[in-house]
Amino acid sequence: KAGVTQTPRYLIKTRGQQVTLSCSPISGHRSVSWYQQTPGQGLQFLFEYFSETQRNKGNFPGRFSGRQFSNSRSEMNVSTLELGDSALYLCASSSTQGESAEQYFGPGTRLTVT
Amino acid sequence: AQSVSQHNHHVILSEAASLELGCNYSYGGTVNLFWYVQYPGQHLQLLLKYFSGDPLVKGIKGFEAEFIKSKFSFNLRKPSVQWSDTAEYFCAVKEAAGNKLTFGGGTRVLVKP
Numbered sequence: 001k002a003g004v005t006q007t008p009r010y011l012i013k014t015r016g017q018q019v020t021l022s023c024s025p026i027s028g029h030r031s032v033s034w035y036q037q038t039p040g041q042g043l044q045f046l047f048e049y050f051s052e053t054q055r056n057k058g059n060f061p062g063r064f065s066g067r068q069f070s071n072s073r074s075e076m077n078v079s080t081l082e083l084g085d086s087a088l089y090l091c092a093s094s095s096t097q098g099e100s101a102e103q104y105f106g107p108g109t110r111l112t113v114t
Numbered sequence: 115a116q117s118v119s120q121h122n123h124h125v126i127l128s129e130a131a132s133l134e135l136g137c138n139y140s141y142g143g144t145v146n147l148f149w150y151v152q153y154p155g156q157h158l159q160l161l162l163k164y165f166s167g168d169p170l171v172k173g174i175k176g177f178e179a180e181f182i183k184s185k186f187s188f189n190l191r192k193p194s195v196q197w198s199d200t201a202e203y204f205c206a207v208k209e210a211a212g213n214k215l216t217f218g219g220g221t222r223v224l225v226k227p
Binding site for chain 1: 146148150156157158159160163165204206208212213214215216217218219220
């Protein structure tokens with residue numbers, strides 16, 4: 001079974017621009033979560049989608065948004081990029097939600113904002 | 115809100131030494147507990163997990179962890195490390211409902227050959 005895939009793997013953007021990152025979960029997985037990884041803040045939860053509905057959201061500004069499609073693929077969007085948005089963005093998928101759910105991570109998208 | 119703390123930021127060991135990484139969390143309800151590993155240049159991989167039952171869980175690559183509910187701890191152990199265990203290790207906690215993982219700050223482990 002193919003793992004979680006994320007595209008693009010690397011991205012360089014300028015302050016003020018917007019960016020869209022894509023995540024394809026493991027086949028059959030309906031839950032997709034997004035995390036931001038930075039050296040200073042570590043791994044922080046952004047949001048989770050299950051069956052096209054946002055189920056949980058972390059403490060990030062409204063510039064960060066996401067969605068999930070009927071095939072479980074997910075996208076996250078960051079508008080009006082700031083230098084501090086430079087990070088590794090990780091996507092994780094799970095077959096279920098809640099008790100006993102295991103999450104499998106993709107390789108991430110490395111976003112650099114200049 | 116949940117929080118997870120990992121006791122050491124950096125650990126340096128020689129091969130064949132034993133490894134123990136501490137993890138404590140704060141949350142009063144039912145939790146699921148995980149250890150993930152990130153090898154250099156690779157993505158996060160699940161090492162082991164605790165959902166319920168036997169508090170001593172075994173994972174891949176000879177790792178094990180013990181859940182002590184009274185201490186809110188989930189410490190990771192390996193009796194004899196190898197050079198290939200050089201990586202960053204993350205403890206994570208999830209409320210039983212939902213899929214949000216709260217991660218500790220990570221521990222970088224360097225195993226000297």
